[in-house]
Every structure is written in C-alpha cells, then in structure tokens.
Amino acid sequence: MNSATTTPRPKSPRSRPSDRRQKRKKVRVSTKLLYTRVIRDTFIKLYPKYAIQNPVMFLVWLATTTTLAATIYPPLFGPVTQKNPQLFNGLLTLILFSTVIFANFAEALAEGRGKAQADALRSTRSETIAKKIVVDGTITEISSTTLKQGDTVYVVAGDMIPADGEVILGIASVDESAITGESAPVLKESGSDVSSSVTGGTRIISDELIIRITADPGKGFIDRMIDLVEGAECTKTPNEIALTVLLAVLTTAFFIVVATLPVFAYYVKSPVSIPVLIALLVALIPTTIGGLLSAIGIAGMDRVAQFNLIATSGRVVEACGDINTLVLDKTGTITLGNRLAEAFLPINAHSMAEIANVALGASIFDDTPEGKSIVRLAEKCGAKFDIDRKKCQGVEFSATTRMSGTNLPGGHEVRKGAVGAIKGFVRSRRGSSGASHNGNETPELVTAYEAVSHQGGTPLLVCLDNEIYGVIYLKDIVKPGIHERFDQLRRMGVRTVMLTGDNRITASVIAKEAGVDEFIAKATPEDKVSIIQREQAEGKVVAMTGDGTNDALALAQADVGIAMNTGTKSAKEAANMVDLDSDPTKLVDIVSIGKQLLITRGALTIFSIANDIAKYFAIIPVIFAAANLNSLNIMKLTSVNSAILSALIYNALIIPALIPLALKGVKFRPWTANQLLQRNILIYGLGGVIVPFIAIKFIDMLITFAGLA
Template sequence: MNSAATTPRSKSSRFRPGDRRLKRRKSRVSTKGLYIRAIRDTFIKLSPQSAIKNPIMFLVWLGTIITLVATIYPPIFGPVTQKNSQLFNGLVTITLFLTVLFANFAEALAQGRGKAQADALRSTRTETSAKKIVVDGTITEIPSTTLKTGDTVYVVAGDIIPADGEVILGVASVDESAITGESAPVLKESGSDVASSVTGGTRIISDELIIRITTDPGKGFIDRMIDLVEGAERTKTPNEMALTILLAVLTLVFLFVVTTLPAFAYYVNSPINITVLIALLVALIPTTIGGLLNAIGIAGMDRVAQFNIIATSGRAVEASGDINTLILDKTGTITLGNRLAEAFIPINGHSMAEIANIALAASIFDDTPEGKSIVRLAEKFGAKFDIDRKQAQGVEFSAKTRMSGTNLPGGYEARKGAVGAIKSFVRSRHGKETPELDTAYEEVSHHGGTPLAVCLNNEIYGVIYLKDIVKPGIHERFDQLRRMGVRTVMLTGDNRITAAVIAREAGVDEFIAEATPEDKITVIKREQAEGKLVAMTGDGTNDAPALAQANVGVAMNTGTQAAKEAANMVDLDSDPTKLIDIVSIGKQLLITRGALTTFSFANDIAKYFAILPVIFVAANLESLNFMKLNSANSAVLSALIYNALIIPFLIPLALKGVKFRPLSANQLLQRNILIYGFGGVITPFIAIKLIDVLITFVGLT
C-alpha cells in the first residue's frame, strides 16, 4: 500500500508510529490470589439474595439459622429431653454452616478462574486514540470509546486497533496475541473473506490499514469475551435446569417425610427434637450434587476457555456433549490446509511449457495460497506473463462457476477450475472434449489429489495436480468419535473420486463431493429432521446461515464478523479440528454431572441407614444399627460431618471433570453405576463409622 498515495490528509500533526503504544499488563492471578478471592466471595454468597438461587443449599441455610436459635435458647422449640443439648445443637449448627460455606466455595472457586481470565482480557481493553477519517478525507483523533458502527479509521504500524471492524483498504501484519496467546503475527487484508476481520485491542505491527468499524462501544469481541468468561451471561442449560427441578422435587419429598416423622416418633414413644429433624433432612436431601451443580457448569465453560474457545453460553457447551453428527470441511480440517500445485499434466498434444504459460495466465490475479503455488510452479517451467496487467482483468472464483481466471487482451479467456466446470466452459465456446482429459482427471483423483483443468478459450491444455495431505492422527480421532456414537460427514468441493480417497484415508463415515455452501445448510437440516444434533465449523460470510442453523456452530477467529455473530462459539486459534475437542469437553461435562449425581444419590442410602435406626432407639430398632454407631447424637453428627466434608473433597473432580473416555452411552452408564454408584454407597458407611469413633473418642457426644 503506497502511503503517499493513499493516506488521507490530516488536520493535526502527522501521526508517528509508536507515539501511542498500548501498555498492556498480563494479568497473572496466582493460585493463592485465586483462593483468597474465592474465600471472600464465599461469604458474600451467604446473603439471602444469593442463597435462595440454590433451593437445596437455601434449605440448609435456613436449617443453620433454626439450629443457631436452638443453640442460643434450647427450650424455644419445646422441652429439652436430652443432655448436653446446647453443645449438640451448636455442633450441628457449625456443621450445617460449613456445608453451606463449602458449597459456596466450590461455586466461587469456579467463578474465580473465569474472573481471572476476564481480568487478563480487561487489561487489553485500554482506551486509545483513534484516527477517524471524516467525510472530506481528513483525520481527526478521537477517543476509541466514541467510535460507532460505520465509522472509518486509519491505523499504521505501532497503533492499537481501536475497535472491531473490517479492513477495507490495505495489507498489514497484526499482533493478536492479546486474545489468542499466539505470538506470530497474522496477515490482514481487504477483500479477503477470512482475513479482513480485525479485533479491537490488537496491535498493527507493519504497514497500514483503513478499517470500517462494525461494533458500537462496549459491544466488541473482547467485551463479549469478558462477560462470558467471568460468567456474567451464564444461564442454566436445559439439562441443568431439569436436574435442578428434579433435586428440588426430591427435596420437597424428603421435607414432607421428615415433617411427618415426629408423629410416628410420638406414637412409638421416641420423641425427636427440631435439631435432629433438620440434621436428618440435610443428610437425606442431595446436598452433594446441589452444592456442586453450579461449579460443574461453570467449570465446563472454563475448560472450553482453556482451549482458547469462547462459548456464547453454557447451553452451547452442553449441546456439544449431545452431538450426533459432525459436519467438517475437508480443507484445513481433515487435510493440512492449503492445497499446493504439485505437477502439470499436458493433454491434446500440448507441451509442458504451453500448459505452464496458460496456468500462469489463469492464476496471475489469484492471491490465494493455491493460486500462488500454481504461479510458482509455472515459473519453474519458465512461464512468463508479459502482458501489462492493466490490460487484463481477473475473474474471481465463485461457488457457482467453480472456476477462476483472466480475461486477456484480444478476447482471450484463460480459465482454471473443476474439470466439469471447464468442460462446460469449453462447450459453451464450441470446443471439443477429449478422452485424455478424463484419463488425467482419474489419474490425479486416484492419488487423492485435486485435479484442476486449464483452458484458453475453447481449447483445454491439461490438468493441474493439487496435492492434499490428510492430517496425522485424524483417523484415530474419528474412530474415537465413532465409538461415542458421533457420525462424521466431510464436505468438499472436490470430485467424487478424490473425495472418496480422502474420506477412506481419514476414516469419515460419509462424504459429500462437489459441495457448495448451500449444501452445508441442506445437510444440517436433513440431519436435524432425523432428530440429530449437529455441529459444524465455518469462517466465511457464506457459512453464516449454516452456523446459525447448526446446534453447535464454531466460527474461526480469522473469519468474518458475520460468521462470528452467527456461531455460538469462536475459536481464537482458528483451528477447525477443535470441533472434535469441543465434543469431548461437552461429553466430559455431561459425564461429570452424571457421575456426581449418581454418587450423591448413592450417599443418601448410607446416611439413611446411619441415622434412622439410632434416632428410633426407643422403638427397639437397635438391631438395624448394624454400623454399631455409639449414640443417636454421634450418628447424626457423623452423617452431617461426612455430608459437609465430601463437598470440598469433590471440588477438584467437579472443576477438572471426570476423565473422558470414548465410550458409548450404555458403557458410560455402566461405568458410572459401578464406580460412582457402588462407591457412593460404600464410602459413606466407612467414613461415617470412622467419624463416629473419632467424635466418641474426643467426647463430643
């Protein structure tokens, strides 16, 4: 970009690169700082407004208040019938209070990790000056916070890009490490479907750009990231809401059961005081999963963020765990990326030099890596483009024509593209097809390459062999998905023979050859009509409808603003294979929630057998006290202490997640029941007995 020719006039002094540099501070929150913040937030969550958001823990919170009153004045709820009632009530109060604190701490710790990431992002959102281009072409420096959608700004090397936008003029390198963590600069240029989008807060490190702003103040990409990673916009997912309702219903059932116990106790002459009733209720309701449920959901979002992926909601993360079908582009996802010209195959009696010359002419305006590789290969064979470029006109590739090329002086048309498209082009110019073209086409296709035919007007000169390489390890990853019941569909613009070779090598379940952008949304709707959940990746504006239609749409950070807005996840690294990792994270979230729910319900069985027999001692139910607990008070305290302590013990598992294994739904269910169901029954029996022995030895009861 010629600075002298294109730079607008400035009312003020000429801007010098480097005058205003962003002083970014990498926020490094230590583990100690994270725990201090979580402890502070734990006590903040004790307020009634916060506590009532979790029905189960709110019941424990109310129980703590009631037992505290009973501790201060034991006769308030009736005559005192047991010794040391004040000490017992106090111990129960402390244990219930710790149960609430541990549940709050689990949620606060999960939220704290998101807030730490938000602080690091917030430090990149430093206000800068923006050089706004006004109507007459002059530049006015204004605060970046006053920019709005549609404004045009000018940035040069050393500037901070003031807001999200699209490059409308120029080519430059941009440092995006502030949001991606990747130090290598990214090339941004106008007219590119996937390299014209820029993000506010990133730095331009070479050349200069003119950018059209696409977001209003406070609504940029980094602003949305901050809100999302710190949980400001987190809403409960459908599964989470369903489980919350189930837990609330079970809690009401147990509440009804416990409130009817005094009548039975009176009938068998074994009165129960209010403290024991509350302790019994807390021990029986699913406090473990109730205390960890929010932490599991928040941690799922955090695990996605650790993969450098921003999810617009927990709903998207959870949906990825239920995905049945993955729709993947071949290029850049299954294969290594840019196809490169490997060889020319001349036909119809033409020489290698002739096809090289025509291929060069057809590619001279093609700035894609593929087009540039054709130019380089042609130049190796001595091809030259001696025509003044101003006298030629580039013809861009389109999904409809499936070819590109150059209109040359004298009415000559050089074209390259899909073999079928070039055949149609030649026929329209009254040219003839030859069997040699089909032979060359099949030869390239059977090698897994992509054949492009080359023609000049109505004469076909040969075929270009574009080489495509399947990514290492991709076959094994598709095998894992298959074992999880996830079906993979590859979309490619290649012909069926080439697509079949790549599909077989990669191990996908289905492929669609010669696909157009419209085919993506067609496939998604077809799968959804069969009751399946679909995920896909995309980066271009033409991918936006399909990304919006998919249950999980992942847009590349290098993609257009339209793609990012349509998707419900954005990959900051722009790696399409992350879609496979996202499915794994989503399944891990569901597995973790299911495992801890199973463990929590199984715990209740043991606590039930620990408490009920000993509180009905007057009814001669001592024979059911097979755990040989010392007394009713020690049994209640032991069960409550275990109930409180198991929450912090499970916090690491809730935050890290159950180790993911590529198993089917039935296999996962069997594994959960075996490990977390059986383990959830056995663990409390052992722990409660040990706690009973300890508190009896200490003399607390």
C-alpha cells in the same frame, strides 16, 4: 509500503530475568485477588435473594437459622429433653452453616475462575491510539474507542490492532497470543477468505496493513468473549434446570416424610425434637449434588475456555456430549486450506508456455492465496501479462459458477475453475470441451485431471474462449494427526462426514487419507445445510465445523456450530463455538468435554443419592431409641448426639472434598453409554454407600474421644 523500514521485532521477554520475576509476581497477585473475590462472593451468596436460587441449599440455609434460634432459646420449639441443649444445637448450627458455606465456596470458586479469564481478556481490550485514514487519504490519530464500523485504519509493526477488522491491503505477521495463547505469529493478508480477518487487541509484529473496521465499539470479538465468560454463572442449561427440579421434588418428598415422623415417634413413645428432625432432613436430602451442581456446569464452561474454545452458552457444551454426527468442511478444516499451484499440465497440443500465459491472464485479478500462487508459478514459467489491465475486467469466483477469470479486450475470455464448470463454459462457446468428434472426452484430458485427483490435489481447467489449454494442479495437504483423531471419534460413536466442492476422485483420496466415514463431493452451501437437516431428521445431534463465508448457513443450522478463529466474520457470528487455535483436531476434545460434563454430573448425582442411604441409617436409631429398637443401630454409634453430629459433619465435609473432582471432572473414556453407566454405578454408587459408613463411624469415634457424645 516498504517492509524494510519497519520497526525490528523486539527481543523475547524470556531473555530478561526481571520480566520473569515481574510475571511471577503478577501471577501471585492475580491468585490472591482470585481467592479474595471467591471468599467475598461465598458470603454474598448467603443473602436470601441469591440463596433461594438453589432450592436444596436454601433449605439447609433455613435449617441453619432454625437451629440458631433453638441455640439461643432452647425451649422455643417445646420442652427440652436433652442434656446441655445449647451445646448440641450450637454444634448443629455450626455444621449446617459450614455446609452452606462450602457449597457457596464451590460455586464462587468456579465463577471466580471464569471472572479471572474475563479480566485477562479485558486487559487486552485497553484503549489505544488508532491511525485512522480519512477521506482525503491523510492519517489522523484518534482513540480506538471512537472507531466505527466502516472506518479504515493503518497499522505498522509494533502497533496494537485497535478493533476487529478486515485486511484490505498489505501482508503482515500478527501476534495473536493474547487471544489464543499461541506464541507463533499468524500471517494476515488481503484477499484471503480465512486469513484477512484480524481481532482487536492483537499486535502486528512485522510489515504494515490497512484494515477496514467491521465492529462498532463494545461489539468486537473480545467483547463478546467477555460477555460469554461472565455470563456463565447466571445461565442454567436445560439439564441443570431439569436436575434442579428433580432435586427440589426429592427434597419436598423427604420434607413430607420427616414432617410425619413425630407422629410415629409419639406412637412408639420416642419423642423427637425439632433440631433432631432438622438434622434428619438435612441428612436425607441430596445436599452433595445440590451444593456442587452449579460448580460442575460452570467448570465445564471453564474447561472449554482452557482448550482455547469460546462457547456461547453451557447449552452448547452439553450438546457436545450428545453429538452423533460431525460434518466437516474439507478446505481449512481437514486440510491446511492454503491450496497452492504445484504444476501446469498442458493438453490439446498446447505448450507449457501457452498454458502459463492463459493461467496468468485468468488469475491476474485473483487476490486469493490460490490465485497468487498461480500467478507466481506462471511467472516462474516465463509468462507475462502485456495487456493494459485498465482495459480488462476481472470475473470473481462464485459458488454458483465455480470459476473465475478475466474478460480481455476484443471480446476474449480466459477462465479457470472446476472441471465441469469449465467444460460447460467451453461448450457454451461452441468449443470442443476437450471432446472428440463422437462427443466423448479425449483420453488426454481425462488422464490429466484424474492424475491430479488421484494425488489428492484439486484440478482446475484453464481455457481461452472455446479452447481448453490444460490443467492446473492445486496441491492441498491433510492436517497432521487428523486420522488418529477421527479414529477416536469413531470409538465414541461419532460419525464423521466430509463436505467438499472437489470432484469425487479428489474427495475420495482426501477422505481415505483423513479417515472420515463418509464424504460428499461437489457440495454447495445448500448441500451442506441439506446434509445437516437430513441427519437432524433422523434424531441425531449434529456438529459442523467451518471457516469460510459459504459455511455460515450450515454453522447456523447445526446443533453445535464450530468456527475456526482464522475464519471469516460471518462464519464466527453464525457459529455458537469458536476455536481460537483453528485446530480441527481439537474436535475430539470438544466431544470429550461435553461428555465429561454429563458424566461428572451423573456420577456425583449417583454418589449423592447413595450417600443418603448411609446417612439415613446413621440417624435412624435416634427416632426409635426409646422404643428399645437399638438393634437398628447397625453401625454401633455411641449415642444419639454422636450419630447426628457424625452424619452432619460428614455431610458438610464431603462437599469441599469433592470440589476438585467437580471442577476437574470425572475422567472420560471413549466407552459406550452402558459401559459408562455400569462404571459409575460400581464406583460412585457402591462407593457412595460404603464411604459414608466408614467416615461416619470414624467421626463418631473422634466425637466420643472428645467427650461430645
């Protein structure tokens, strides 16, 4: 494969004004289609089979049909005592109908944004021509929709990657902006645990790759994303279900209260008509939160998507708001992950050339970026591998042995790996393990690997048979901004735990630099699961981030498993949230989104219930007007009709007024639960009582001025 013959990368679209105009036109068309869909869905939700899914608004829907019947035939529910009852009942019908429409619009708008995102994702999943490599090595062109798991394809610069897969040969830059929104290309290469995975719908922009398909048609990553986004509107989280039940109970209680009012009204000789009772019921029930509840939950999922995060369900988003402990894998999450060989430190009187030769021999079959960097450093030091590779056998790294290497002809063995693993290997071969005659480690060996550890690097010992030749210094870098992010998490009450397979000295240096609260060194995949189970046993909600195959078990065990998009297929499948940007500093945003969702729902619930107090005192004079109890009319509203109409108009208008807040969410601050509760009661509780009094009085004045009182 010769990268020199590949197609040159096309110029950026930003250089073509016609493309910019076309893009703006496409945005306008998309917005128009969005609102057309929203308006259509708003009226579709009026069908009883959809309306009944929201008990509170379904009761308003029934109230609307009842007042409509009373408008058409006023004597339907008994003798008429009001002047011009058709006008009054007609206004009630119009206001109640508007209340239902506004609630449906809020939910349809939230769903429409999710569907628009699904449409954008679906556009990247278009059918393409794939170059499939058949058994005899020839290439045949077929439709990408016919590819199956296990097929092998060939892609060159300019080609669309036809399906999810694993790079098995080559190295190339891939444009993943269609998935992540990030314009910078991503390097993909074979043999890497975290950078060999490619996604269908992305485009290769340099060189060429051979890819093994890992997903059948319709089961790729984008397909799962579309299913998750489109499924947001039809799934309810446990908190939503619980709140829906609470609202239904409150509505039932208010219904019983209103149903008994005619008896008391008759006793005080103040008869009440059915339309007035309906108006009182609608004013009392929590229609504000009932109309916005679904929109709040769907908008929470949408905010997650805006941060380039894909969540499997709203349940996960809610769980993010309750996270107490965050468990992080070090490599690729806290650090950049591409550990590279920085230097060789020879010991035991061995020269730099000798350790370079042994390190080259131990890494010749290692196709990971780490192994390739050791080969490059060794060759830079003049090392050469003169043995026939066909007569050698590569030994792969495993979490159990924690080392890798090569079996050479003649029974010789070269290994590189963790300090303890190589010492054990040498000891098993009856070597000195770098020890003196009294069984203690030589100061030279201790000084060498501790020097690397104290710099935050990873020390690898390299040996030939029963002799340690020295230390390989693997350099790793903490991701910028991670310390500040962890400080924010700490203020939110979230404890961070770093897990790493490195020795304790290296782990402590990285932990201090990153600012985590606790670290576990020499952690195996089983240790990661044990730590999560320990935290969960204490009643804590645990989140885990990772990107490697060895993180899959822990990701599945955690309450919130967050996989990096650059991670392996098994990691992404085990997780219930995928970060498309592979940016662990986004963890603060994930926690904030979850907490913001819970806070928004709580704040609007408080506001809705507080509203009911004001609306009740606006309509209560109606019930006792004939009993000379006008002193209860504390708002000095003009008349019975104006009181009812003012309260219901406010009741209808407050829903669209709060749609932006429901979709955007209440601003989150990293405060304690008590501080947040006090703030919500002060702002949304007190405000929910004061605002309706002012608004209803103002609307009453307008109604009086218009002569409708």
